[in-house]
Amino acid sequence: MGRRRGSSYVSVLFGWVRDQSVKVKIFLGVLIAIFALVGLKLTIRDHNYFFVLSEAVHLAGILVLFYKLVTQKTCSGLSLKTQELTALFLGVRLICSTVMENDIHTVLDLISLLSTLLVIYRIRFKLKSTYIKDLDNLKLSFVVVPSAILAIVVHPFIAHFRLIRILWAFCVYLEAISVLPQLRFMQNAKMIETFTGHYVFALGVSRFLALAHWLIQMYESGGKYFFLVGSGYFWFLAAFLSEMVQSFILADFCYYYVKSLVQGQLLRKMPV
Template sequence: MKATKRPIHAVSTWVRRQPPKIKAFLAVISAMTALVFLRMIVNDHDNLFVASEAVHAIGISVLIYKLTKEKTCAGLSLKSQELTALFLAVRLYCSFVMEYDIHTLLDSATLLTTLWVIYMIRFNLKSSYMEEKDNFTIYFVQVIPCAVLSLVIHPTTQHLFFNRICWAFCVYLEAVSVLPQLRVMQNTKIVEPFTAHYVFALGVARFLSCAHWVLQVLDTRGRLLTALGYGLWPSMVLLSEIVQTFILADFCYYYVKSLVGGQLVLRLPSGVV
């Protein structure tokens, strides 16, 4: 067993010792390699979006287990759940008035689950909520900037102006909604397994969603971006997907490293968030 761990440990140690620029370069190379691999093995790239939603559902299931069986919400960010509920509610409104499809039903189920999680944290499991650790300023750092950005850069489609603003707002807010959860984990330094599994599932889901958009753009030779409108909006949609992925990339690295090392509890070093 030790022999199989040594090469992985050696690689992880080497990566950890590299300067930030080298780490960023390695992350980009790894992401590009994963995209090439997915492009080779997945014929219909729309399936990547379905896979993204499936992984997200698995993450939520882990969260539900933690709340119902473990009877604790320690390590969870109420603010992240509230931001998730907010962008899902706005996205549902956009789905109903702009394009009602199967994703509308999936978002409805996710919103109901998220509202249930918020209820459990606020009322049933309030005593285990780490309010002092959940100290990310969401309104001035996330909600208001996303609202302002949506007024400046939004879709140029034929929909009502208000609906286009809402569409942009939920895209931008989703990209940064996980930041309070990462701050909680950074403050506690030690992340118990179920919270770690949940956040890792979010990271994998975000990567699959990002891969879906990138590969669709490559497959259509950029025509997908022009279908979303003109100006900066198409690029901002793609950038938002990439931002979500890289926000969680560092955590996912330490999660995999901990899992390979056989550690049930994840310990984060300073500077992950």
């Protein structure tokens, strides 16, 4: 009884939010994000854990996709191009991580890359007949080429070979927009497959955790973190904006995903 009453209260709350203006919705979203950031800051002392959690959540999302492919024997609702972009930036990041860090991030990147390659293999060969290529129609060059050009122009200035610095910048920029083919796929299909929805939501949570690192570091350093990363102002600004871009791309989806779960439903259509 208490559980039903709590659910009805939440439904009323979401109904009230739905009826508000766009400005009010944006304000409420920012307010919730601030409370979440404060909570993370108070509970997690080592900010490096934000990136570890971000990568772990991303890996969990990839494993959800692999589970779907193995158990349901179909890749319906999945964008192969997003998985290929994911494999590309993970491979590049693994190279950079091996050279620059060689720590837990390297291990997580390796597992994520191998898992993504398995997903790609099953879509391309094992489940090719269930892949709807016509709906996966965002050209990869529209994503890869701008990321590469920006990486050549704006990259960190740290104690590593220039190629490594450019590759690092490239994987940051590419990761920020790698989800676009998947979102385009779902828009074309006018539906969201359940496991795909879980995967995209995991990406949203992953990006929020990474963005939290940047925001909390900026707050605690009084803005000086712009110059403490050994990279120069323009690189930090570009990397920070990349995190912001992906977070905003996924924010709307995550809102409707959580709303549908609270209402005891599954998100079936892309939010307009």
